Amino acid sequence: MFIFNVYFYFIFLMSVILTDSPAGFHSVSFVYSVHLSPVQNNVITGVYPASPSSWLFVVIAILATMYTRSDPSMGLIAKIQEHLPVSDSLSVQCRTVVSAVLFSTLLWFSLIFTMRLCLKQLLSYHGWMFEQHGKVSNTTKIWAAMVRIFSGRQPLLYSYQGSLPNLPVPAVKDTVKRYLESARLLMSDAEYERMTTLAKEFESSLGNRLQWYLKLKAMWASNYVSDWWEEYVYLRGRGPLMVNSNYYGMDFLYVTPTPIQAARAGNTLHACLLYRRKLNREEIKPSRVPVLNVPLCAAQCERIFNTTRIPGEETDSLIHWQDSEYVAVFHRGRYFRLWLYHAGRMLSPREIEHQIQHILDDPSPPVPGEAKLAALTAGDRIPWAQARKEFFSSGVNKRSLDCIEKAAFFVALDDDEQGMMGDDPAGNLDRYAKSLLHGKCYDRWFDKSFTVVLYKNGKNGLNAEHSWADAPIMAHVWEYVMTTDCFQLGYTEEGHCKGDVASSLPPPTRLTWDIPAECQERIERSLAVAQTLADDVDFHVLPIQDFGKGAIKKCKISPDAFIQIALQLAYYRNRGSFTLTYEASMTRLFREGRTETVRSCTSESCTFVRALEGGESKEVCRHLFRTAAEKHQHLYRMAMTGGGIDRHLFCLYIVSKYLGEESPFLKEVLSETWRLSTSQTPLQQVELFDFVNHPDYTTCGGGFGPVADDGYGVSYIIIGENMINLHISCKHSCPQTDSHKFGADIKKALMDLLELMSPEKPDPSRAEQNHLKNSKKDL
Structure with a gap:
C-alpha cells in the first residue's frame, strides 16, 4: 500500500x-x-x-x-x-x-x-x-x-463487500411452518384449517417448482431478494411517494444551534459535503454488529448523493450520477442552482451562508406554474410520468428539470417556524413532524434521494425517498451532519457561520421555466391528491423521559423486545384485539441485504397480554413476559440470519407471476394487512454524541406514515440510557385510530411493564430483622 x-x-x-x-x-x-x-x-x-x-x-x-x-x-x-x-x-x-x-x-x-x-x-x-447474552461458547x-x-487491517467502507455471504434461500417447508405458526393466533379455527390446507397443497406441489427457480436465481444473483424488492415494492408502486413511502428525520429535540436560517443552512450543507467527501474516499468505517464487530453490507451507501427517482408510466427508475457540484434550492416558489464548489474547492460554511442569504433576499416572483411544480412529485406517479414526457422533455423546462434531478441533493428553505417551542410544545412538535413528512405538498422534491429542510427559525430536518436505501443509511448521514454542525463547525457569538467570504463567488442561478396552462392544470390535480393525503395524516411525536434503555436492562430484557411487547399490550388495550404486526429487521449481514419482517405478534406475546389484563399473579406474568421476549429475540435473529418468512414468500410469489401460475396460498399471504407497522431507528454513532456533558443535544429520530388506512405506524429510537422517542402515525379518516390516544396507551404499557419486571426492593424492616439475627449468630 x-x-x-x-x-x-x-x-x-x-x-x-x-x-x-x-x-x-x-x-x-x-x-x-x-x-x-x-x-x-x-x-x-x-x-x-x-x-x-x-x-x-x-x-x-x-x-x-x-x-x-x-x-x-x-x-x-x-x-x-x-x-x-x-x-x-x-x-x-x-x-x-x-x-x-x-x-x-x-x-x-x-x-x-x-x-x-x-x-x-x-x-x-x-x-x-x-x-445467551454474556455467555460466549x-x-x-x-x-x-x-x-x-x-x-485484515484498516478496512475501507466497501472492503468487506466481496467477502460477505449470499442470502440463503430457506426451505419451503420451514417457511410454511413458520408462517402457519405466526398466523394461528389471528385466525379462527375454520380460517386456520382452511389456510393450513392451502399451505400444504402449495408446499407439496407448486412450491417446490417455484423454489427450484428461486435457487437458480440465488446462484447467480448477489442477493435473490433485493432487486425484486426494490422494483416491485417501491419502483412499481403507482401511488404517491409522499406519506406512503418517503420518511423523515428530525433535528435536535431541545436545541436550535442558531436562529439564523442562512447560517444553519451553511453549516448543514457543508457538513453534507464533508460526509460525501468521506464517502467518496471510503473513509467512513464499515458498519458492524456491536460486540463481535461483524461487518454489515455497505452497498446502499453508493446512492446517497447525486441520485433521483425518475417517474415512468409502468415503473419508475433510479438514476445515480458519479458526481454533482451543486444543489437545487427551493424558496418561495422559486428554484435556484447553488454551486457548492468554486475554483475546484469546497465552499466554506460562511460562503454557503452568504449564498443562501442571497436566495432569501431575492425579491423576484415565481413564474406561472413554478410555485407548485413539485406537487407533481407528491401525487400519483402516472400523471407525473405523462407530464414529464409531454412538458419537460425539451427546451428550457428540460434543462431546469435536469438541474434538479442531477443535483447532489435538494434543499427547501421554509418560511415557517418549527420545533418544540411556544405555549404548545407538544402540539408544535407534532406539526414539525408533519411538516417534514409532507410540507405543503409542493415545497419538497420527493423524487430526490433526500431533501434537506431548513426553517425560518434555524430548525432543520430531512425528507428521504425510500427505494434507494433503508432508513439506517440516511440516519448515519444525519447523525454525522447534526454533530459536525454543532460540535465541529460551530457558530460565532452572533449566530453566523465561521470564516470569510471570497469576493469572486458567482451568485446562485435562478432556474427558468415555461409551464403552459395545461401543465398547470396537471400540477393542480396532483396537488389536490397530495393535499387530501396529507390532511388525512394524524401524527404524534412522543418523547419519553421517564426511563430508557438503562431501566430496561436492569430487568434483564432486550430493549427492543420490551418495546415490541409493550406495543402489543398498547394495541390490545386500544382496539380490544391483536393484529398482524410488522417490525423491520435488517439483513445486511449478507451481500446487498436490505430488510426482513419480524412478525412481532406471537402466541407467546398474546398469552402474556391476556394474562396481564386478566389479573394473573406477578410471578405468572413475569414468566410469560420473559417467554414472549425470548420468542421475539429468536424471531429477530432468524430474520437477520436469513430465516425470515415474508421475503421468501414474496420472491416465490414473483416467480409464480413470471411463470403465469396462480397460488391461492401466496395470494392470500401477500394480501394480508399490516395494521401495526413498526421500526426502530438505531443510534449508530454513539461516539459523536455526548449525552453526559450535552444532554440537550438529543436527536429525536424520525418517522413514517401509516401503512394501512385503519392502522398505525410506529417508529422509535432509544437515546442513551434514559430516553425513548416515539413517532406515531395514523389517519383521521379512520374512526378507530387516534395517534395521541395510542401514544398514551404505549406510554402506560411501557410503565406497566417496567413496574412488573423491575426487581422488587427488599422490605427495610425485614432487612433490619435479618441483620440483627445475623449479628446475634456472630456473637
Missing part, C-alpha cells in the same frame, strides 16, 4: 507544483478526491483483505528463496520462463526474474482469493447470534479469533 500511495501522491504533488497557485491546489485536490481517490480505493478494496504492499513482500520472498537455490514454485517458474517470448534485450537472468515476478503475482492473487473465501465462510456462521471465541485474522 505504501508504494501505491506514493505513486498517487507523487502525481498529486506534481500537479500542484505545476499549477503553482492556491486555486490550482484546490482544483487538483478536488480532482484527486473525485477521480484518483476512487481508483486507488478500488484497487485497495479489490485486493482486500490483503494490501497492495503485500505483493512486494511476496515477490521479495520468492526472489530470496530463489537466491538460496531452492525452487518454491516446484518447477512453475521454469515453465513460465519457457513460454516467455524470446528477446535479445533480456538476459537469462532477467527472464528468470520476470518469471519469478509473474509467479509471485499469481501466488499473491491465489492467497487473496483463499483468504477472501475463508472469510466468506467464516461470516456465514451465525451461531454466535443465538447464544468456545466455538464462537475461536470463530471470532479467525475472523480477526482473516479480516
